[in-house]
Amino acid sequence: MQESPKPLLLTSIFESLCSLRSSVNVFEVLRIVVSSERKRTQSQTGMGDLFAEVTPAVETEKLADSAFLFRRFSAESAASLVELVWQIAQVSPFRHLVTPGGYRMSVAMTNCGLAGWTSDRQGYRYAKIDPETGAAWPPMPIEFQQLAETAAERAGFPGFKPDCCLINRYEPGAKLSLHQDRDENSYQFPIVSVSLGLPAKFLFGGLVRTERPRRLRLENGDVVVWGGPSRLAFHGIDTLADGEHPLTGRYRLNLTFRKR
Numbered sequence: 001m002q003e004s005p006k007p008l009l010l011t012s013i014f015e016s017l018c019s020l021r022s023s024v025n026v027f028e029v030l031r032i033v034v035s036s037e038r039k040r041t042q043s044q045t046g047m048g049d050l051f052a053e054v055t056p057a058v059e060t061e062k063l064a065d066s067a068f069l070f071r072r073f074s075a076e077s078a079a080s081l082v083e084l085v086w087q088i089a090q091v092s093p094f095r096h097l098v099t100p101g102g103y104r105m106s107v108a109m110t111n112c113g114l115a116g117w118t119s120d121r122q123g124y125r126y127a128k129i130d131p132e133t134g135a136a137w138p139p140m141p142i143e144f145q146q147l148a149e150t151a152a153e154r155a156g157f158p159g160f161k162p163d164c165c166l167i168n169r170y171e172p173g174a175k176l177s178l179h180q181d182r183d184e185n186s187y188q189f190p191i192v193s194v195s196l197g198l199p200a201k202f203l204f205g206g207l208v209r210t211e212r213p214r215r216l217r218l219e220n221g222d223v224v225v226w227g228g229p230s231r232l233a234f235h236g237i238d239t240l241a242d243g244e245h246p247l248t249g250r251y252r253l254n255l256t257f258r259k260r
Helices: 010-018 026-045 078-091 142-154
Strands: 059-064 067-071 108-113 116-120 123-127 164-170 176-179 191-197 200-204 214-218 223-226 235-237 252-258
Touching: 059 214, 059 223, 067 142, 078 108, 078 142, 078 164, 078 191, 078 252, 108 116, 116 164, 142 191, 142 223, 142 252, 200 223
Parallel strands: none
Antiparallel strands: 059 067, 067 223, 108 164, 116 123, 164 252, 176 235, 191 223, 191 252, 200 214, 200 235
């Protein structure tokens, strides 16, 4: 029996790389070499890549009628979603809005889509123009749209086409008190909420503020969808604990998709 070629030794690879010019990205070269060796081994053995990333299973938790929590639903695309958020924020920066009562929100916000949700002493409303830049909000990335549509369909709301995405940025100590999303023209469309970065305690209550809310831990990639009889459920985020996340640092990001 012919002896199969031995795999490349990492020590030999590093010795060769160290002799190259310093301008060479050593880790990128190493990645390419290992990838090539892996493909060669697969073609010889017919075996799949044992080290391939396993797609995380999506767990579904029903919160109320037509309200669901899909755990890890967007975990695989989290890195690209976060990068898109930073790109949006370069055009329409995060800002701390003021409520009609004069309270400065601890959560920083921005938007993308055909309109953006905003607030000041005159009230809550949707605006097609970013009041801070005087220009239109950045367009909603196709990745955002597809995520919202897929999650809504999974929750029983096919055909959902969001036209705005409110992006919240939490830092340790920030919170969002119990509230209803009721500034839209119609309540027939669901709310799709995507968690990215640091974990948080999500509060999900009933149709009256006095009803005691459930407290749910949301982690990176979790998606919550609610609509129908639960469309006006009170919800919020408890005070964010300190921490560090590889994708967002000391922040938690939240994407809230709506249709006005």
